[in-house]
Amino acid sequence: MAKKKSAKKATSRNYLKLFWQLFIAGVILAILPFLLASIGALGHMPSFEELENPESNLASEVISIDGKTLGKYAYENRTPVKFKDLPDNLVKALVATEDERFFEHSGIDFKATARAIVKLGQDGGGSTTTQQLSKLLFHGEGSKNVFGRVFQKVKEYVISIRLERQYTKEEILTMYLNKYDFLYLAVGIRSASRIYFGKEPKDLNVQESAVLVAMLKNPRQFNPKREISKDKSLARRNVVFSQMAKNGFLTEKEKDSLQELPIVLNWSPESHADGLATHFREYLRSYMNGWIKNNPKPNGDKYNLHRDGLKIYVTIDSRMQQYAEEAANEHMQNLQRIFFKEQKRNKTAPFYDVELEDRERIMLQAMKRSTRWKRMKAQGKDDKEIRQTFREKTEMRVFSYKGDIDTIMTPYDSIVYYKHFLRAGLMSIEPQTGHVKAWVGGTNYKHFKFDAVKQQKRQVGSTFKPFVYATAINQLKWSPCDSFPNTPYTISKDKYGMPDDWSPKNSGADENPEDAYGGMLTLKDALAKSVNVITARTIDAVHPKNVVRFAHSLGIDSKIPEVPAIALGSVDLSLYEMVGAYSTFANKGLRVGQMMVLRIEDKNGTILEQFTPETKEVLSEESSYVILNLLEGVTTAGSGVRLRGNWGSYPDNIATGYPYEFTNPIAGKTGTTQNQSDGWFMGIVPNLATGVWVGGEDRATHFEFITQGQGASMALPIWALYYKKLYEDESLSISQEEFEKPEDVSIRINCSDEPEEGEDPLEEKKKEVEEEIEF
Known part of the structure; x- marks a missing residue:
């Protein structure tokens, strides 16, 4: 009996022991995974440092001068x-x-x-x-x-x-x-x-x-x-x-x-294709990549624009940018409607001045630039096979001003469709600071990525003429009231080493020569009416080399040939360069370099760099004021006069434009290149200089007649709509005042005043040219 009790106790002890063994084993098994996990045996576990600073991708943010987020650069679009x-x-x-x-x-x-x-x-x-x-x-x-x-x-x-x-x-x-x-x-x-x-x-x-x-x-x-x-x-x-x-x-x-x-x-x-200032943000991306190469982190690593959460404070004003994009979109919709209507009767649409074989050459070049062509070429396809795929219909989404359209067409037809669209660019600069306030590189970034502000260079036409007149005013003290004969003028080929003599014609000279020439014109009237022969006389007087030198001093970096023909704008320049140059006139002759970035901060708000613009005195305050006076004549009595008064509603003949009714001083200049391929308008008020360009992707894409294709019809309306919106927003304080006049102006600008007795302006200036010109 005692043995049975002892055995029973032993069995109970064994069960109890087994229970506790199993319990402890269970606890260990339950805890073990957590212990293993904590030491990293089950895979990587974050260290204390990683917990303190968990890895993350932070978007770099572009912030406007008025505190609005314009866009981000990111792997993850995240801003904490x-x-x-x-x-x-x-x-x-x-x-x-x-x-x-x-x-x-x-x-x-x-x-x-x-x-x-x-x-x-x-x-x-x-x-x-x-x-x-x-x-x-x-x-x-x-x-x-x-x-x-x-x-x-x-x-x-x-x-x-x-x-x-x-x-x-x-x-x-x-x-x-x-x-x-x-x-x-x-x-x-x-x-x-x-x-x-x-x-x-x-x-x-x-x-x-x-x-x-x-x-x-x-x-x-x-x-x-x-x-x-x-x-x-x-x-x-x-x-x-x-x-x-x-x-x-x-x-x-x-x-x-x-x-x-x-x-x-x-x-x-x-x-990136949405929001404000899309083309500007793409330019800024390349700018920041350059900055990153030259500005490493304190530990020597490079910043990553897409994950380091940089804050890039820019000079763009979101309100002005919004108004600029609205103005461009509003005008271009109407302009495009008229252009489409015109092209219905054009056998080589959307091109002029080309034969059918030239049209196909343009189209082949466009196909070879396409992603489709490059991709198939990389796959080893031959040209014939690739060209065949451009004739096969496929589903696609194409641009329209009323919203993207889902359709079925061939890639070839889609290229023709996009070739029909006219493009527009706008840029605004505050002359006193160099701050770029608005940058419209196109009306739609998603479908038209090529930037019309800085990336593109086109012939500038008559918008170059003020540089010629400014050279004469600044170096020779010519007056807007000096008179010159409006007669044909020829510059000998031997004088500047040209292949042929140069004899420019006034606009309309071939159709009505009696209306195109005759009488005497003041320099102010000549610029207002964009008279070519007087511009030719002027560049011949000051020498093309000095005009080129002066244009470069205004901030134009592009190469300009030292030939007389540049007087009429035969040179290709960017809108970025042109607006920067014109802004110097409004800043009393002090050139302030274009400035787009104010400062760059890291994700913690530490300032990495602050920026200041470069400044340089280019011409005297008196000369700047006289040039502005010349340019005001364009908007009061010349091609820019449609900014004044009520021109009625917007008909199919776009030459009449909108009822703008500006009454404040505006210094401006229109420009139209050969065959109406480019339309320009440069307009300045005391604290804002703005330039607008409109044209086709190809120079052969343009209006048939100058009535619709001139700068005053294509580009000026965008400027006008934009400034109307600016003036309606009083918080922007865009000037409507007169340009500040220097205390002592020795150059005569009021042409109603008679010159001093015995003074012959033309003859005196000719003498000064020979004595003072620098070669």
């Missing part, structure tokens, strides 16, 4: 915000819906985890916001096999506990919202707020916050932008309202009212 920038309704919506005990647990909600296990996840997962953050930061979306998922869940627990020790609850919640991808390039709460609702996070109302929180469950399945998921998005948003009511953040009445509301988006995409 701080907790104080999050609205209370967003925080409450997130906590109520995604993690009710967020402010109570230490990274893992065991109650929610147990519920998820028991119900097999049918009533929601058990992951906390901290766990979701650890997944986003350090190990992605998870493995596809069971063991991999278990190990990742273990790592997720460990990282979550570490995060809770390292950061406050507010910091964790903010990091999660800053990292989450809401799709459509909306990475992080700030991008999502701006893209889906067109506002900053702090301005989100409770409906908008609920929509974004609803997307945290699955940004694709519950996305309000996708047509297929709109109903699911609405239903999920209403679940958020219910959870907020359940947790006491909304009353039942408020919940019921909110659930009846539709989802209203203010869709504001932020891809």
